[in-house]
Each structure stands twice: as C-alpha cells, then as structure tokens.
Amino acid sequence: MTDRQVFSPLRLSASGLSCGRGGIALSTDIGFELANGHALLLRGPNGTGKTTLLLTLAGVIAPLAGSFAAEGADPDTRWLHYCGHRNAIKARLTVLEDLSFWAEINGPTGMAPREALAEVGLGTLDGLDAGFLSAGQSRRLALARLLVSLRPVWLLDEPTAALDTEGHALVTRLLDRHLGMGGLAIAATHDPITLSDPTRLGVLQLERAP
Amino acid sequence: MTDRQVFSPLRLSASGLSCGRGGIALSTDIGFELANGHALLLRGPNGTGKTTLLLTLAGVIAPLAGSFAAEGADPDTRWLHYCGHRNAIKARLTVLEDLSFWAEINGPTGMAPREALAEVGLGTLDGLDAGFLSAGQSRRLALARLLVSLRPVWLLDEPTAALDTEGHALVTRLLDRHLGMGGLAIAATHDPITLSDPTRLGVLQLERAP
Amino acid sequence: MSGFAAMLRRELRLSLRGGGDVLTLVLFFIIVGAIVPFAVGPDRTLLAAIAPGIVWIAAFLAMLLGLERLFRPDHEDGALVLLRQAELPLSAIVAAKLIVHWLVSAVPLLLATPVLAVLLAMDLDSFGRTMISLALGTPALAAFGAIGAAVTVSIRRGGLIAPILIAPLSIPVLIFGVGSITSPQSGAATLFLAALSLMAVALAPFAAALAISSAED
Amino acid sequence: MSGFAAMLRRELRLSLRGGGDVLTLVLFFIIVGAIVPFAVGPDRTLLAAIAPGIVWIAAFLAMLLGLERLFRPDHEDGALVLLRQAELPLSAIVAAKLIVHWLVSAVPLLLATPVLAVLLAMDLDSFGRTMISLALGTPALAAFGAIGAAVTVSIRRGGLIAPILIAPLSIPVLIFGVGSITSPQSGAATLFLAALSLMAVALAPFAAALAISSAED
Amino acid sequence: MIDLGPHAVFIIWAYIGVMLGIAGLIAWTLFDARRTASELSRLEARDPRRQRPAGTTP
Amino acid sequence: MTPDTEPRLNWWNRMANPGQFVAWTTPLLWPLVILTAVLFVLGFWFAFFNSPEDYQMGDTVRIMYVHVPNAWLSQFVYAIMSVSALGTLVWRHPMADVSMKAAAPLGALFTALALFTGALWGRPTWGTFWEWDGRMTSTLVLLLIYLGLVALWRAFDDQLRAARVIAVFTLVGAINIPIIKFSVDWWSTLHQPASVFRPDGPRMPMSILVPLFVMFFAFTFLFLVLHLKAMHTEVKRRRVMTLKRRLAQGGPA
Ligand code: HEM
Ligand SMILES: Nc1ncnc2c1ncn2[C@@H]1O[C@H](COP(=O)(O)OP(=O)(O)OP(=O)(O)O)[C@@H](O)[C@H]1O
Ligand SMILES: Nc1ncnc2c1ncn2[C@@H]1O[C@H](COP(=O)(O)OP(=O)(O)OP(=O)(O)O)[C@@H](O)[C@H]1O
Ligand SMILES: [Mg+2]
Ligand SMILES: [Mg+2]
Numbered sequence A, B: 001m002t003d004r005q006v007f008s009p010l011r012l013s014a015s016g017l018s019c020g021r022g023g024i025a026l027s028t029d030i031g032f033e034l035a036n037g038h039a040l041l042l043r044g045p046n047g048t049g050k051t052t053l054l055l056t057l058a059g060v061i062a063p064l065a066g067s068f069a070a071e072g073a074d075p076d077t078r079w080l081h082y083c084g085h086r087n088a089i090k091a092r093l094t095v096l097e098d099l100s101f102w103a104e105i106n107g108p109t110g111m112a113p114r115e116a117l118a119e120v121g122l123g124t125l126d127g128l129d130a131g132f133l134s135a136g137q138s139r140r141l142a143l144a145r146l147l148v149s150l151r152p153v154w155l156l157d158e159p160t161a162a163l164d165t166e167g168h169a170l171v172t173r174l175l176d177r178h179l180g181m182g183g184l185a186i187a188a189t190h191d192p193i194t195l196s197d198p199t200r201l202g203v204l205q206l207e208r209a210p
Numbered sequence C, D: 001m002s003g004f005a006a007m008l009r010r011e012l013r014l015s016l017r018g019g020g021d022v023l024t025l026v027l028f029f030i031i032v033g034a035i036v037p038f039a040v041g042p043d044r045t046l047l048a049a050i051a052p053g054i055v056w057i058a059a060f061l062a063m064l065l066g067l068e069r070l071f072r073p074d075h076e077d078g079a080l081v082l083l084r085q086a087e088l089p090l091s092a093i094v095a096a097k098l099i100v101h102w103l104v105s106a107v108p109l110l111l112a113t114p115v116l117a118v119l120l121a122m123d124l125d126s127f128g129r130t131m132i133s134l135a136l137g138t139p140a141l142a143a144f145g146a147i148g149a150a151v152t153v154s155i156r157r158g159g160l161i162a163p164i165l166i167a168p169l170s171i172p173v174l175i176f177g178v179g180s181i182t183s184p185q186s187g188a189a190t191l192f193l194a195a196l197s198l199m200a201v202a203l204a205p206f207a208a209a210l211a212i213s214s215a216e217d
Numbered sequence E: 001m002i003d004l005g006p007h008a009v010f011i012i013w014a015y016i017g018v019m020l021g022i023a024g025l026i027a028w029t030l031f032d033a034r035r036t037a038s039e040l041s042r043l044e045a046r047d048p049r050r051q052r053p054a055g056t057t058p
Numbered sequence F: 001m002t003p004d005t006e007p008r009l010n011w012w013n014r015m016a017n018p019g020q021f022v023a024w025t026t027p028l029l030w031p032l033v034i035l036t037a038v039l040f041v042l043g044f045w046f047a048f049f050n051s052p053e054d055y056q057m058g059d060t061v062r063i064m065y066v067h068v069p070n071a072w073l074s075q076f077v078y079a080i081m082s083v084s085a086l087g088t089l090v091w092r093h094p095m096a097d098v099s100m101k102a103a104a105p106l107g108a109l110f111t112a113l114a115l116f117t118g119a120l121w122g123r124p125t126w127g128t129f130w131e132w133d134g135r136m137t138s139t140l141v142l143l144l145i146y147l148g149l150v151a152l153w154r155a156f157d158d159q160l161r162a163a164r165v166i167a168v169f170t171l172v173g174a175i176n177i178p179i180i181k182f183s184v185d186w187w188s189t190l191h192q193p194a195s196v197f198r199p200d201g202p203r204m205p206m207s208i209l210v211p212l213f214v215m216f217f218a219f220t221f222l223f224l225v226l227h228l229k230a231m232h233t234e235v236k237r238r239r240v241m242t243l244k245r246r247l248a249q250g251g252p253a
Helices: A050-057 A095-105 A113-120 A135-146 A164-181 B051-057 B095-105 B114-120 B135-148 B167-178 C001-014 C021-040 C044-065 C067-075 C080-085 C090-119 C126-150 C163-181 C188-212 D004-018 D022-039 D044-065 D068-077 D079-086 D091-121 D122-150 D161-167 D171-182 D186-214 E005-046 F012-017 F017-047 F059-090 F092-127 F134-155 F159-191 F205-246
Strands: A011-021 A024-035 A039-043 A065-071 A081-083 A153-157 A184-188 A201-205 B013-019 B022-037 B038-042 B066-070 B082-085 B153-155 B184-189 B200-205
Touching: A011 A050, A024 A039, A024 A050, A024 A065, A024 A184, A024 A201, A024 F205, A039 A050, A039 D022, A050 A081, A050 A153, A065 B135, A065 E005, A081 A135, A081 F059, A095 A113, A095 A135, A095 D004, A113 A135, A113 B114, A113 C044, A135 A164, A135 E005, A164 A184, A164 F059, A201 C044, B013 B051, B022 B038, B022 B051, B022 B066, B022 B200, B051 B082, B051 B153, B051 B184, B082 B135, B095 B114, B095 B135, B095 C090, B114 B135, B135 B167, B135 F017, B153 D022, B167 B184, B167 D171, B184 F012, C001 C021, C001 C090, C021 C044, C021 C090, C021 D044, C021 D161, C021 D171, C021 F134, C044 C090, C044 C126, C044 C163, C044 D022, C044 D044, C044 D079, C067 C080, C067 C126, C080 C090, C080 C188, C090 C126, C126 C163, C126 C188, C163 D022, D004 D091, D022 D044, D022 D091, D044 D122, D044 D161, D068 D079, D068 D091, D068 D122, D079 D091, D091 D122, D091 D186, D122 D161, D122 D171, D122 D186, D122 F159, D161 D171, D171 D186, D171 F159, D186 F159, E005 F059, E005 F092, E005 F205, F017 F059, F017 F092, F017 F205, F059 F092, F059 F134, F059 F159, F059 F205, F092 F159, F092 F205, F134 F159
Parallel strands: A039 A184, A039 A201, A081 A153, A153 A184, B038 B184, B038 B200, B082 B153, B153 B184
Antiparallel strands: A011 A024, A011 A065, B013 B022, B013 B066
C-alpha cells in the first residue's frame, strides 16, 4: 500500500445542488467540498435519492438547480469512474476479456487486468464466461474496473452489495489505497464502511424530501 | 404479532443433496432437516452456490444427486415462495396493481395488498409506477409479495439487499412473524440476521468446492 | 378463475398502457405492406395480383415479431420463475397471455387491413375474403408463435430466433390463408385454416407451458 | 486508437461468439424471401419480375430488425452509461459498433443472396446487380438504423419501435437500391445509392451519439 | 345549395370526412384540456406544499 | 436559467417559463377562435355557393378547398416541429419540447385528411382511390413518419426526458424528407404510366383562388389555435405528472 500521491490536486465542490427525477426534487440544497484523499459517504433511507445524486454528479442526469464543479480537473480527460447498481458485465466475454476491454477503452493507466482480477479475488476465474458469475463475483468484477484505469474520483453506488465479509474488507482496502494515492470517492451505501484513517471520511445524510 | 400456528405441520428434509450448474457440482452432500417455526441461514463466500441451492430447492434447477422432500405438504397446492435476486417488478403497473396481481394469482390467502404495502413501508407509494421505485423500494415490494399469499416455506435470496437499516429490521420482523405462525424459511445472505428467538435459527455453511 | 381474470387484466394493462405497443405493431404491418410497391414498382395490376400474399406476409411477420413481448420481459425480470410457482397452472397462464396477445396484435391488424387494401389496389371481393382469412388464421399464428417464444425464452438475446423457428412451422397457415382468398377451392382452404387454428390454439398452452417449465432458470 | 480497436474486437466477439446471432439474421433473410412464393404463388415469370424487390425487402427488414442488438443490451446491463464516460469519444464508439453491425449483418446477407436468387428464379445478370446494389446500400440502412436504435434505446420494451421509425426514412435506400437493379437509368441510381450511403455513414455516428447522450439514464 | 354534379358523393364525403376529422380533433383537444385541468386542480388541492402562485415552476 | 437571477424578464425568458407562457398566451385564444370560425364560415360559403365549377374537373374542384389546405398543413406542421426541435436541442427551451409534442398528432391528422381528400378526389378524376404518384406517395411516407413520432412519444415512460432524444430524430427526419420526396418522384416517373392526370393548376381563375385562400387561412388558423390549446394542456399535464409523483412519493413526510 503505497501512499505516494498519484493524482494531482482536485477539489470537488457542490453548492445549492438540487437533484431529482422527472422534475421532482428529491434532495435539495446539497453542498459539500471534497479534497484529495477524502471520501464522502451518502447515507439515507431507501428512496431518498442517493442513486439519483450519484447519477447527477456523474453527469447522466441534469441537476435541477445549483452547481457541481471539479476544480483542478483536466478538462481533456475523464476524471471520474461511476460504479452503479448494474454491473455492466457481458455474458460471452470471458472475465479477463471483459476487464481488458474496459482497460483499453478508458486507457490502461492503472493495474494490469490480471493483477486487478487477483486483487478482487477473481484471479482463478479469468477464463470463465462472465455471464456465469454469481452476484457477488459480478460485483467484484465491476470493482476491478476501477483499478485498471486511474481516475481520481470514484462514484460508488452500494459497492458492497452482494459481497461476503471478505468482500467488505476488499472494498475497504481498495478505498484506503485509492484515498492514499490522493484519490477522492463518493459512495452511497447502507453497510458500515470503516477506513483505516477515519478522518478521511465525511458523511452526507440525505433526508426524505419534505 | 400473533403467535397462533397457521400452517399445518411440515418437515423439510434434504439428504445427500448435491447441486450445481451446467453439470458441475458446486455444493455436495448437503443435508438438513427443518421443522415448523424454524429457519435455516445459508452462509458462504461469493460463488459457493447459495443461489444455486435455493433454486434447486425451489425446483427450478434439477439436483445433481440426493433428495429433497417436504413431508406433510399438501400436494395440491404450492407450498413455497421463492424470492430471488431479481424482483419481478413490472414498470407500467402501479405498485398496488403489481402486488394485487400476485395476490390473486397465488390466491389472496394472506394480508390484503394495501395492508402488506403499509407493512413493508410502501404505504404511501401505492399509486406510483412500479418501474420508478428505487433499489430498496423494489426489494420491499418483492417482500410484500410473500405476505399477500400464505405459504409455509419461504426461500429468500439476499432478502436484505439494498435495504436500509429500517429495512433490515423489517426483514427480521417479517421472519419472526412467519416463524411464529409456524412457517419455515431458508435464506441466503451475507448480512447478519438476528431473530427475536435465536434458537429458531440454524446455519448451513457452504464451502468453496474443492 | 379469479387468477385467470387477474392474468388477463395484467397482460392487457401491460400491453395497452402508455406503451404504444399496439400502435407500433399496426404501423409495422402497414409499413411492410406499403414498402412493397417501392420495391416491385407501382404497377397496379401487378400489385393487385400479389396483394393478398403481401397482406398475409405482413400479418405473418407482424404476428411473429410481436412474440418477443410474450414471455421475454417476464423472464428477464424474474417474474417467469414466480409464475411457474403460481397457484394458477402454467398452462392457464400461457392461455391468458395467448388470448391477450391475439387481442392486442391480431385485432388491430384486422382493423388496419383496409388501408393496405386501398394501397395495394385490392378489389372489394378479395378484401372481404382477406379479412375473413386473417381472422381465421391469426389465432394459429399466435399459437404457434407462443410455442416458439416459450422454447426460446431462456436464450439470452433471443431476438429473432423465435420467428425463424416458427416461420417454417407456420407456412401451412400462410398457404391456406392465401389459398382461402385466391384459390378456386377457397372453401376447402378456409375450412383447413379454421381447423388449423382450432387445433393450434387448443394445444399451444400445454406445449408452451411444458417448454417453459423444462427450461432451467 | 487502441480504444477503437478494442471496441471493434469486443463487438465482433460478442456478435460471433456462440450466439448464432449471425445465423439467425441470415435465416430470417432467407425465410422472408422464401415465403414469398408461398404467398404469391409459384408463377416463375411473376417471381422473376419481383425478385429484386423481394431480395431488397428481405434485406431491409433483416437489417432493421437486427438493430435491437446495437445498443439495447449495453443499455440494459448498465454498460452504456460507462461507455458515455469512456476516454474514447462516444461517436467513435458508435462508429465501431456500426462497422461491426454492418460486418456481421450485411456481409452474411450478401453471402446468402445466391440462395434467394435461386429460389426466386433470378437471372444471372440481375443477380450480379443485386449483389452490387446490396453492397452499396446496406451501409446506409445500417447507419439510419443506428440512429433509430440510439433514439429508442432508453425505451423499455422498445422492440419494433426502431424499425418503424426508421423504415420510412430508409425508403430512398430501397428505391435507389431496386432502381440500380431494374431501372433503365441504373447507373444514376447506383450513384445515388453510394452517395446516400456515404452521407448516412458519415453523419450517423454523430447523430446517434447525440441521441444517446441526450437521454437521461 | 348549388348542384354538385355527377360526383356529388365524393365531394360530400370529402367534406364530411374532413369535418368529422376536424370535429374529432377539436373535441379531443377540449376533452383533453378539461380532463387535465380538472386533474390538476384535484391534485393541487391535495398538495400540501402548494403555497406558490399559479404557474411558477419550482 | 433561473428567473430569480435575471432582474428583467424579456419576452424570451418569459416564454421559457411554462406557467408564464400559458398566462401570456391565454388571452390570444378567443380572438383566434373567432377569427378561425369566421374564416371557415366564409370559406364554406364560397366553396358551395359562390364558386364556379372547373371547366375540366367539374364540381370536383370543390374538393380542392379542403384538400390543398390540409396538404399544405401536413408540411407546415413538420416545419414547426423541426424549428421546435432546434429550440429543444440548441437553446434547451422548455416550451419547444411542449410545442414539438403537441404538434405531432395534429400533423398526423392533417396529413391523413390530405390523403383522404386526395383519395376521394382521385376516384372521380383518375378512377382509383390511390395511385403511386410521387406527391401522394411522399405524403403517405410523411404520414408514416408522423405516426412513428406519435408512437415514439407514447413509448417513453418519462415524457420529460424524451424531448431531446425525439428532437434528434425529428431533425434527422427534416433533413431526410427532401431526399424522400426526390427519390419518390424519381421512382414514380420511372414506372408511372403517363395516364395520370395532374392538374398542376397553372393560372387558376380568381373565382377559385379566393375560396382557396380563405380556406387555406382558415385551416392554418385552426392549426394555430389547436396547437396553442394543446400546448397549454401539455404544460398542465406535465404539472400533473410531477404532482402525481410527488404525492405518490410519500407526500408530506
Ligand atoms: C391521396 C392523394 C393525394 C395526396 C396525398 C396529395 C397531396 C398533395 C400535396 C402534398 C400538395 C401540395 C400542397 C402544398 O404544398 O401547398 C397537393 C396540392 C394539390 N393537389 Fe393533391 N394530393 C392527392 C391527390 C390529388 C388529386 C386526386 C388531385 C386532383 C385531381 C389533387 C390536386 C391538387 C391540387 C390542385 C393541388 C394544389 C396546386 C398545386 O400545388 O399544384 N391532389 N396535393
Ligand atoms: N448458468 C451457469 N452455468 C455455469 N456456471 C454457473 C452458472 N451460473 C452460475 N454459475 C457458477 O456457479 C457458481 C455459484 O453461483 P451462485 O450464484 O449459486 O453463487 P452464490 O453462492 O449465490 O454467490 P453470491 O454470494 O455471490 O450470490 C459461481 O461460481 C458461478 O460461476
Ligand atoms: N425514472 C424515475 N422517474 C421518477 N421517479 C423516479 C425515477 N427513478 C426513481 N424515482 C424515484 O426517485 C426516488 C429516489 O430514487 P433513488 O434510486 O435515487 O433512491 P436511493 O436513495 O438510491 O434508494 P435505495 O437506497 O433504495 O437505492 C424514489 O422514490 C423513486 O420512486
Ligand atoms: Mg439506490
Ligand atoms: Mg447469490
């Protein structure tokens, strides 16, 4: 676990952000600041708009109001990884092929695909048809995608879904290392997440809209 | 929470059961006995075949060897509910319509649909298009389906997936009541499950096949 | 019985509500019929000669391609596994789906046939016969189609597989269907068509239910 | 550039591997062509007269119906959101998909055309022209189709909606395609066909990328 | 009305068709407007957060 | 974007606010309705009582007074839709979405009526209801495009998110329609037997032109009125959908 700073200084800041679906605001007036090496945990009951907020930050849904900016981000490259509910895994490609594809299309700037597979505990399954993976294994493959291309910001939607206890530890380890390298992360989860350095972790509690 | 026995005596027993996918055994020589009012928790790392075992018990996948029987079950009616990874929720039906449909097709022997919705915390969402539910809300609707038709055996695959803490409590409450009524349950989950009466709960640990 | 009614109601709702599925299928039918002149030329006598065949082919394709929506959505969201374990027998479920499929695909096609008749310069007599033969023949197409859809439901990205499986089986329907419009022994062809439909509709729910319940997961 | 190659490789693998998708489309093409004699009767001169049109209609339908697999699977499993955020621009991704779509759907159709030519009693000369016109026209069909597929990708149970949207827009392709086989000024038609293909292929990746990235989730 | 000649049927049907089409369109437009307006007022009456003047968007 | 940040509302911004748009254009409705009604009464009077029969087509020329306006509208409405689509894509103007959606079914109906009246005109003049003539055929294709657009709108679960995507398709159609027109002309002159009689109407007499123009304006204003009304309804429908979801979402917490 090298703690060298890989990512250049970056500051995520949202202010007065209001996001929602189909014109209805789910969460209003969200504001946060996030700097290198820090993570933000989105918490809140089911249906309060955690997924919606993450999609808004990822630029897939337009915000209803307010602003979200990344100061210091290189405008020519993509600076965020989104890892959503769905794992984006293709049956008919082997596990290794699937991962290598994403590495190449996003730039193979991170770990080598095989290494990443070993890291998430799928080292022995590299030749398996990815459609046959169990729920938890699919999730691990989706996480491996974050490792093969280096991007400073991770947006994670329930990263620990379907993972066993070893998988929970894996997520903690990955997050620890990413933050150690100067990365940033925003994660929505219902599970407890503990980092080795708790000061790196902020919490944003979403409430049911009034 | 009525503790009257609703279900007639039923005994699930598996012996020498071996199940797997595509001809490869994942878990072999599984044996257990389960009587009214008891639940079995399937535990094991990702990819050890919990989902496969549940599907085998539900009769969707044929077992590779061994036997599974329900002594005392009425052969003329269905005696099990399967609640899998996927929620079987239809966009374009409202939440209430979706639930009422399952109530009618399985026999409206349990709670009234509205009551069940209130029970799982979707009481106010009854008129919403079910396709718009968030991940956790969908899971709650899937759980409500278990309530509207009474069947003695519940097979649950990660019932707490995507649920918030209140949702975890909900699953515990539903299980408690079901067992209290003399029901049986087999659940695969990575989350801790605690019942009000821990003696009702057995654990079956699956290991990675050698 | 209330389960059967609930199934009918659900399928009708899913097909009619907001989806525009019905409109889509009708448009597909009309488009297939209407592009033929672009391909074979606008000669009216030629068009009139092949018109009954064109209308039948358009109906054939529309019915077969509408199959996708019969079981696949239910398979993909996990509902099919639950339907297999419903109190209502699977064959009754299939029968309900079949009825609704016919109502929302064949009936609109019948209503749209006059448009094609005008475009393809059909005369009044063969137009009338076409309507009758379509009304008698589409149940058979729906029934054969249901079997094909059931067999292919567990294939990922099945798409066109069901139509190509079913098309060869349904060629008799096409032959008798066109025969009952154009052939000199159209009476006999009509009779055969009706018999075919009856038989297919009676058998399909059981065959399709069998196919679905023998598929694993 | 290596991203583009990776995209091509992935799409090729997905289409060719085990799936039988290619075979399905070819069979659909042949079936559409082959049911025509059943529907319009086995009159050889009539068949020969309409043969180029039939082949083109079969190709038209096969290309449009094969569209489903262009973006929908990626949308459904969540890959499309990630592709929108790939380092490789979305229009390049669409272009790669388009190229592969053409390779795995149009090329096999071309290879299967001789079968239809025999079934439909085509003579050698028009067979040759048919091959050329299909080769020149199918890129335009694929390109228009890609736009339709992109517009409809976020529609649940989209099914036939992309084909019915795109079919009217593609009528020029059909007209010039058949024209380049049968018409006296077939040279002009061939030229137009090629121009249409060029233009459509050049514009489609951008239009489709725009449609995909303006859809929310 | 003046004499429409031998093809009166076609002329009359053309006008009848157009009028039916237009009348149907007008009727539908009005019906849709009424329906939507009444639904809107029904919902607005139920909406607890409605203190804004009519017509402003959130 | 937000009106609050803008001290003065110019008309453009006022139009961009759906509620303001409705408030601003509602007073226009009644005058337009009256104008349309007057034009129609006048038009019908001309059409049936005050115009001669054509020396060639006899009384069937009276079909022209309903045919040509509908045929013109079929193209005009698509133009309106294309401009609205540009508004949606380029300026993200909220009323452009609404205008685009409201116009599609209107365009489909006018196109269908053009086809219908044309067919009824064709029967006495050419002896058939339908001929694969260039103009008729491209009108048919236009109808299919309209219907496709209507089906497309209906197919989206979420109307609010459909507009931009549909705008892309509308514009692709707008580029393509001239090509379709050209190709269809090319195709039918290629095969068309010369028997088809087309009254390309050079130098129509005033007695025919006047009723034609009156009807032409009557139909155009009818479209404008209906379009405006449908836009108002659409604005309300969007509010209904939003409110429904908000109420469904637990309403007061
Ligand atoms: C279904 C059949 C028909 C269709 C779809 C059709 C379509 C059209 C269209 C698109 C226009 C152009 C309108 C404009 O741009 O302002 C038009 C104009 C016209 N049509 Fe038709 N038409 C049909 C049948 C006929 C028939 C049968 C006649 C008469 C025998 C006819 C006579 C005219 C005349 C006189 C004009 C206006 C003058 C002109 O622009 O040349 N149409 N029609
Ligand atoms: N259709 C299939 N064909 C072949 N192998 C399969 C198939 N589906 C799953 N498998 C394999 O079966 C194994 C067990 O899968 P299963 O889904 O039962 O695991 P699980 O215990 O439920 O895991 P998780 O905790 O991740 O949900 C996996 O290793 C997977 O690779
Ligand atoms: N397409 C949509 N249109 C309208 N409303 C939607 C849509 N998708 C989701 N919603 C609504 O938005 C709300 C928030 O959904 P979201 O998925 O963001 O919640 P979440 O916080 O991620 O919940 P969970 O913990 O269950 O995953 C839900 O109440 C849902 O009903
Ligand atoms: Mg969520
Ligand atoms: Mg599992």
